[in-house]
Amino acid sequence: MIYLLQNDVQTKLGNQVIRFxxxxxxxxxxxxxxxxxSGxxxxxxxxxxxxHKFGRSLSQAKRLGGIFHVHGNHWVALYIDVDNEEIAYGDPADSDSTLAISEPALDKALRWFFSKHIxxxxxxxxxxxxxxxxxxxxxSGDSWNCGIYSFNALSHAFFKDRPLLIHxxxxxxxxxxxxxxDVLRQIIAHFNSSNSLTDQAAETQFNVAALLPQLDLKSTDTSLLTSKTICPTKVSAMVKVTSNKKKRKTNFLEEGPSTPVRSLESYLTPKFNVNKANSKRTRIDSTCDGEETLETTMPQGWTESETTQDTPLSHGRPRLGILDELTIEITTD
Structure with missing residues (x-):
């Protein structure tokens, strides 16, 4: 709550030196x-x-204010007018008491501290x-409103147009x-306003659409894609790069200068299809000329018929020979 009041004071009374x-x-x-x-x-x-640093900041202060927690469970308000030499104390539980009567130790300590720095x-x-x-x-019926009443009293001291709450x-x-x-509403409103983008921040947001016209596709991207020295990266045996299903009449390299430029994503983003695992292990070697050589290696102990026929292993079931080794005959009397 006190932060809201500080923000209002800085905004509306910024020409005055006020400390909290x-x-x-x-x-x-x-x-x-x-x-x-005590020495x-x-x-x-x-x-x-x-x-000490806070005390030195009070040297030019004209007014001071604050909300204090006393007796472990109670809030009170304090307002000091340096020019008029007044120290005003507000206690929601005892509105007729001064600081010297309600909190004599705090009264003496504050006067001593002000004398050191003001x-x-x-x-x-x-x-x-x-x-x-x-x-x-x-x-007898309200033991929880001391905090909001102290805040209201201090707010009224700084801004007389803000009315006091009723008893x-x-x-x-x-x-x-x-x-x-109402304080909760103010906190939410302040949070929303302070976290919204400023005009300067909004202009610095990354905007892909604004950057695309600055790309020189003819001199940069086309030359990179048509270069014969670029060697394609090796592809794993389990992953195969495939072209789009929909065939195009012409590809990017065959397009002329007058051809409209399509989205970069259609050229630079490959589509990957993961093949189903099979019994053969395949290695794909790529060369700089773009040619691919396939080398098939057969698992040790397998015959050609075992790798080509539709065996139970290809469906996820073990072969009959393995089942025979794992099967135990149970004899009954």
Whole structure:
């Protein structure tokens, strides 16, 4: 959800320096504050961790916002206006509390962190505590809408034309449910728009039809096909290259300059037929002159009659001699 808001801010408020803080940042700030205050690890603003780099990015920020996960199962919103020196806190479960009252440790850690990286907020008590308008959830019948309500409150803080959701009651939480559906719709719409081809990408798509007119068939393909030095590749005994069943009156090599050029596939794509296995092993030798010589070798131990006659072996059955060797006579009393 926060990504959608970030995208809207960058698109519509791109002339302002606005930063977003998430739960990872808040927990890292709490840890750094604790280490600094205890003296275990004094904070160095010139450090190289992701937190130090994030802190240095706040030096020119005018507004900050974020949604934080607290107490293990609750979401709250925070909005900081640097120019007006205000820190607004929104809690859907307790809409009348400020950050200092609800989350005092986080309040102190954030003020300390801002004083390290934002030149105009050097004093720890410089930010005034205010309440961020937030829809209230009735915990007796709604224990799941804190996330969508916090998102709605932060979105309303940046864009006043976006209305706040209504409070939930003990018997209905339909406002939050509809809001989640709307966020899902926005996510799907954003995904579709961001994954569609741009004009530049569409122009770079591989287009075979556009490339065919650039091929010089007369000077390139024809010369290759009529060359006498090209030796055909050897073909396996089990595979035979056959010509198209439909006979042509003239072939490609006999066509004149005025003959319309047919599809390249009809010339360059052979058709393969796999022959049924037989008892003979055949080897085909190809020569550069295009002549083929057939050499037939007979399996060892076979006679000419065995290879030519319609024996049971050609139908997938063993010969009678083999059956006699494998047959055992069973005697009965």
């Amino acid at each position: 803080i998430n739960t990872i940042h808040s927990r890292a700030i709490l840890h750094a504050y604790s280490q600094d205050q 275990a690890e004094p904070y160095n603003i010139n450090g190289n961790t992701f937190l 030149p105009s907020l050097q004093a720890l008590d410089q930010l005034d505590e205010v309440i961020l308008p937030t829809a209230r959830q009735d915990l 939930t009651s003990s018997d209905t939480a339909v406002a939050g449910d509809l809001a989640r559906l």
